[in-house]
Every structure is written in C-alpha cells, then in structure tokens.
Amino acid sequence: MTGKSFVEAWNEFFFAEQSPIPIALFRILYGMAVLATLWLSREDWIAWYGPHAWVSLSTMQAFEPGPRLNLFTVMPASVFWVQMLFWVFVASTVCLTIGFLTRLNSVVVYVCLASIQQRNLFILHGGDTFLRVAGFFLIFSAAGAALSVDRLIRIWRGKEGVEIRPRRPWAQRMIQFELSLVYFVGFCWKVAGAMWVQGTALSYIYRLDELQRFPLPSWFLNETLMKLATWFTLVLEFALGVLIWIREIRYYLLAIGLVFHLSIEYSMNIPMFQWDVLTAYVLFIDAADLERVWNWISNHVRPFPGERMTVIYDGGSERLRRVANLLGALDIFGRLRITDARDLGTPSGVDAKAARNEIVVVTNSGARQGLEGMRRVAGVVPLMWPVFVALSIRRLRAS
C-alpha cells in the first residue's frame, strides 16, 4: 500500500459519509443499557455514592489523586444532592434514548456516568468502563441524526426531509475500535495466565458459587468440554478483537459472539456486562442490511394494525409538506401511502378547497380530513398511538 492510498483508505474509513442508522440504533441500545444499570443499583445509590458511603470521597481521591471528571467533588455532600444527581442522570438518559436534545444529553449522561464511576472505582466491571468510553465518543457522533425526536423536530421545522442524510462515521468507528480492543485486551490478559493456556480456567470459574446463575448440566462440566470451552473463549476473543474487521466473516463472528454472550448471561452472574458489550454489535452491521432486516420485520407486522391508508397533501403548502414528511418519518412500518395531491388530484367526496389546507386520509370507508383524519392515521401508526388515544378521548367527550 502506498502512502497516498493509505491516506485515502484512512479518510474513506473514518470520514466517508454513511447512513447514521447504526449509530442511532446504538444510541437507543446504549441508553437502555445505562438505564438498566441505574435501575439495578437504585437501592444502593446512597450506600455507594452518599456522604457516608462504603468508600468515602477523600479515600477515593487518595487512590486517584489529581483532577478528575467527578461532580461529587463540586456538589454539596448530602443525600438530597446525590439523589438529585441520579434523577437528572435518569431523565437525561431517557432523553438520550429517545433522541431528544441528543448532543446535550449525551454530554450530561457522560459526565454523570464518569462521575459515579470515579466516585467508586472498586465496584466496576468491564461493561461499565465500556459504557463510559463509548459515551464519550457518542457525544461527537451523529447519534441524533436518525430514529430520534430531534429528527422529527427538524422535519417539522422544515430543515430536513424524509430522506436521512448520510454523516461522517469517525466517532462510530472509535466505538467499534473500543469494542474490538475490549476483546483483544481480554485475550492478551488471558493468554498471560497459565490456567487459560492449560485449559482449566473455566473449570474453576464455573465452580465459584458466588458467580453461578442458572444451573448447567453436569456433563458440560467434564474436564474435556471445559478445556475446549476455555480454548474456544481464547480463540473467539482473538477473532472478535482482530478478525471482526474482515467484512466477509464479520456476520459469522457476530453471530457466534452473540451466542457466546447469551450463554454467559445464562450461566454466570455478571449483571449487564453481556448487554453492555452487545449494544455495540449493531455498529458492525451495514445500514443496508439493517434496512433489509427492518423491511422483513415491517412486512410481517404491516397487516396487524389495521388497513393501510392513503394520505394526500397539497405539496404546494409548506406546512402540509412538513406534516406529510413528519408522518412519513413516524410511519416506521410503512402503513401509509403518502401522496402529493398535485400528482393525484383531489379524491371524490373531498372538498377541494379544504384539501388545500388539511391533509386528506383515504380509508376503505371514505375520505377523512382534519382531526378525524389524523385520528385514523394515528390508529395505524404505532408511534402515534398516544395521539390516537388522546384524539379518541377528545372525540368521545365531544359526542
């Protein structure tokens, strides 16, 4: 490879624009993993992070001297403030998950996460560290460019159309690197230990009572299988750390990795680690393949929420065009056929003048306009079901 082609390959890898759907999907999974982590520890927030916690702030600072990103060092040391921090953390994580003020909330989530981890480093596992580092790169990513409330707002304001604009993936690439490093470093640590090389490591691990979760069949614990499982772990960690970058075998490795993590989740009590790591698998899937999978799902789901509808709008109206774009973005299962009236003409039974001011919804039972039309649309678009409930209640009250 020449110097020039290396630079070109580098730029292509980090900066060639691509669909932001994988990083947006990662944002959702990441938010759910952080929320689950917070939920699991909710009873112990004060025990671990309160003013009289298991480890005092001063002791922690003695272990980790120097300036740190740690809000506990600047906020008042009281139970109230610790609880406030956690509730802000939870609220911000919910906003990040749904993609509302994504950039701002990714910063808040990162700062809160870094703070609680810095407050007590002795209770963390690799998954926690992964979330923190991934959270840092998420700040710089295009995580809010798709599947987000932010995008709906941009569409509503007319700043964006139905098409999702491609973005530079460099921050996504950094998270992908982080995941492969997790595996590769894990592999390096393990091969430095005699028990992993001899093949006895898992025999010991599966006999630690405190780590056991659901029972394993006794035949699985025999010496030969345990040795094979130990060496398989080494091979898989190396492959997921290094070979995952080879496109041709990537999906096979991801599938094996998925089964590997789910089997650990079943057999060992290491809360959230498997899920934390698995969130990043989606970053290794091409957006086109994600789209294919989604199309397959929506083709199977499409018949269930009721009849498909045609939505007609006057494309000459900026407001109606935005409403139509918004409906198009919300209609993730393809329940609506959205058509510009200029292409189709006004359907029979619809007031042509009114059709220039409102969207028209054509159902099997006729055309509907106004709030009733919107209610019908909301009924078949799952993301709009809260609107459907609200408009139905309004209709009941009015009748």
Next chain:
Amino acid sequence: MEQLTLTEKYSKERYRKFVETILDNKNAALWPDVARYVARLPEIRAGQPQKVMLVAKWSDIVRQEDGTFTRALWDEHVFYSYDVKPEDLQ
C-alpha cells in the same frame, strides 16, 4: 451472594466485586471506611459497637489427579480490626 435470590444476586453483584477488592491487601486503605460503614448500619449502631472486625472466609477449589474438582474445608481469618470512635456513629 450464595444466600440471595437470583434477582437479588443480579442487583447486588457489585457487593461481590467490592468484597473481592477489599480482600486484596493493596487496598488496605479502604478498610477503615468499610469498618465505619458497618458500625453505622442501623441495626449495629443500635447496639453501640466498640469494635468492627473484617473477616475473610474462603474455601479452595482443588483439582484432583483424575481431573475432577473438589471443595476444601472452609477457612477464615480476621484481616482487620477497627476500634469504633464515638464520632463514627454521628
């Protein structure tokens, strides 16, 4: 951990991790904090504790010559003792 239900075990795993940490002598600086926290636990504070002792309990997993594994007998030792001061209970 062994005495917890599956759900409790999942949400309290950080305690197992923490115990693993404090059993390491290089983290001895944590022991006074841990002892003070124990003394302040409501059910212990009510008994006006004078001393808190941290005890390690363990049982080795021993590999037999035939490749099977057995548990050795449980052993224990006090690795830290802390005299509780009145201000610790404030």
